[in-house]
Amino acid sequence: MSGRPQVIVMGGGLAGIAACERLSRTPSRSFDILLLEGRPHLGGRVGSYYDPDIGREIDTGQHLFLSCYTGTLTLLEALGTRSGLVFYDRLYLPLWDRERGLHPLDIPGSDNPVALAGGLLQYEGLPFLSRLAFLALSRAVPKNDNDVDHLSAYEFLLRAGQREEVIERFWELVILSATNLPSRRVSAAILVRILKESLLRGGRHSRPGYNAVPLSELFALPAMSLFKKRGVTVRTKTRIVGFSESQGRVTGVTTAQEALPLGRSDHLLSALPPWAFEKIVPLSLHQTPLVDQMSRLSYASPILSVNLLFSEPVRLPLITGFHQSAVHWIFNREAMDQRLTPEIRPWFDWSVQVEDDFYPTRVASATVSGADDLLALPDSELGALCLAHIKKIDPTTPASVKSVRAVRDRFATPVLGPGQSTLRPEARTSLPNLWIAGDTTDTGLPATMEGAIRSGYRAAELILKALGER
Ligand SMILES: Cc1cc2nc3c(=O)[nH]c(=O)nc-3n(C[C@H](O)[C@H](O)[C@H](O)COP(=O)(O)OP(=O)(O)OC[C@H]3O[C@@H](n4cnc5c(N)ncnc54)[C@H](O)[C@@H]3O)c2cc1C
Incomplete structure (x- = not known):
């Protein structure tokens, strides 16, 4: 213990990473930062791993970025990985419709x-x-x-x-x-x-962007290096099991390994999703509006991601959307590795066919949002379903799926139904040294990377102010 005030950040997803990035930006800061993460790595819902069957690094879920993601771009600049994102020059998305086929927006x-x-x-x-x-x-x-x-x-x-x-x-x-x-x-x-x-x-402001490098290389790995350089202590594989409150202040955090006391000038930032937060709240706070809000936000909507390896190349646009279909998006992963973007063509060039924007690939990723109905299907059936969608846009696609790897995320994003604005907690809580960040908090945005990052930055700004650092 250095005797200096400390800020403990719970959860190393994008909200926790953004908060630590902002808190650690000033080299002459007068406080310590400790980031606690339950998993062996940072990144939370945004990550990737090597899949031997697909033969490459795959993302735990294909993520789409938008050019209006200003917080995300700020974070990537700080992490030094801004060049890992590729943005289109315009909003160009081929969309398939049951009656009218494939047409670009x-x-x-x-x-x-x-x-x-x-x-x-x-x-x-x-x-x-x-x-x-x-x-x-x-x-x-x-x-x-x-x-x-x-x-x-x-x-x-x-x-x-x-x-x-x-x-x-x-x-x-x-x-x-x-x-x-x-x-x-x-x-x-x-x-x-x-x-x-x-x-x-x-x-x-509506241009789509994608990660040309695996998601872990975009966020989690560079965050680890940056935090090391800036003197942020990161403890992974550290599951938080509770925190304590006394006389209106947070007084400590308990992990599976140890109890960490918090002094009068220390702060605790929770960057946990509501379903994790509600499990660690002390009994003394159970009747508070914050805990009531968090437990009512603890319902999640799932996302299903399906990665397909083909024996021979198929032809696909970079990103294709499907209206009124079981599968919503299909991504051409090898075109993304090559950092391709849709070609610019003069609007009066009537000779252009939508197929001119198809590129060969042996790897495709499909996304199903709100995937409650499909989660239970085995990988083989999901592979067949995705192939059927690919055939909708190119009926000549050979039936040559070699491997399928589905990633099922039951807790992908919180349900933000009508009335959500009264439930989403603000960064500031009724306890002066407890702060909240994460995609579920009161950003007004949907639960996205951008929402999580902006919430982390906002909470960090408020903590800096409370510490007298701004
Ligand atoms: C499959 C999928 C696809 C998505 N696609 C998009 C997209 O295309 N575009 C977009 O903008 N957004 C997308 N999102 C949403 C986006 O990923 C999330 O909104 C964002 O990553 C949430 O970040 P967070 O920091 O708020 O939460 P999390 O990432 O959940 O971070 C919370 C962290 O807390 C840790 N934790 C939890 N409990 C404990 C505990 N008890 N002790 C210690 N640590 C704990 C977790 O391990 C995690 O690292 C997608 C999400 C998924 C799952």
Whole structure:
């Protein structure tokens, strides 16, 4: 013990990593930082491992980034891995529709609202008259997100002039992908926030990005090196089993190995998901609003990721979305290794076919959001289901799946249904030395990497202020 104040951060997911990055930024700081993580590695829900059957490093779940992820970009700059992300120059996504086949959503990467409207109106996956509904949307978006928090995203879209057909054949996939919940289960405030941060600001802020290196190399490994350099103590394989409270302050943390006392000038930041937090809360706090909120947020929606190795190359776009389908996205992993992006073509080049954007690959990853119905299926059936989706966009695809590896994450993201704004805790709690971060906290954003990172940064700023370091 150095005798200096200390900040203990519980949980080394992205929220905990971001918090430690901000807390440790000033070399002359007057306090110590201790990061406790239960698993052998940092990263939490964002990670990767070597799979001998697929013959390469695979992510525990394919993650999609957006150019509006400002907190994520700040963190990656600090970690020195910003170049591990590849962003498209525009919002370009081939989307498959049962009736109309494969058509790209293609929105120029500018701030120009006319370009945005033009891109949406040119999307041929919907009949032209249905597309006109898009134009009504921006007028329906309230200034204050929480004005529509009592509604589901589905109810909001109907009120915003989006017909049932437009919801089913367009918005449902957008909402599922961004929130991991169907439109009828997620709060409209979350959809409104997504629209305000991305699409309504123009194509420049809605450009998709992907990790060209495994997720662990993007976040967890460089975070370990950075923290070592900055003198942050990291203890992995350290499961927290409880913390104690006395007279309105946190007084200690207990891990499976030892008890760590907290003095009057020490702080505790929980960057644990609600389902982990509720298990370690002391009895004395059980009747508090914070614990009540956390336990009501402890329901999670699952994500299923399926990795396929083919015996011979198949041809796929970089990223393909599937409306009204069991599988939602298929990613061309080898094109991503090569850091490819969709080609830029003049809008008047009518000779271009959507197949021109297909690239060969032997490895594909598929994602199913809100995957409750598919989790129990064996890998072989999931492989067949993904192959059937690939054949929807290229019927000549050979049936040559060599290996399938499904990753089932039952606790992928919290359920943020209508009314969520009253449940998500703020960084500051009623205890002056207890702080909360994580994707479930009150960021207004869906439970995403960006939400987790912004929450970690926000909590760190408040702790620095409380320590008199700002
Ligand atoms: C399959 C999948 C796909 C996703 N896709 C996307 C995407 O495309 N885009 C996007 O933006 N977001 C996506 N997300 C969401 C994103 O990954 C999460 O929102 C984000 O990583 C959450 O970070 P966090 O730090 O809040 O929580 P976590 O990552 O859960 O971190 C919490 C940490 O606490 C540790 N912990 C828990 N209990 C204890 C304990 N008792 N003692 C010690 N340590 C403990 C855990 O091991 C973990 O490391 C996806 C998530 C999944 C699962």
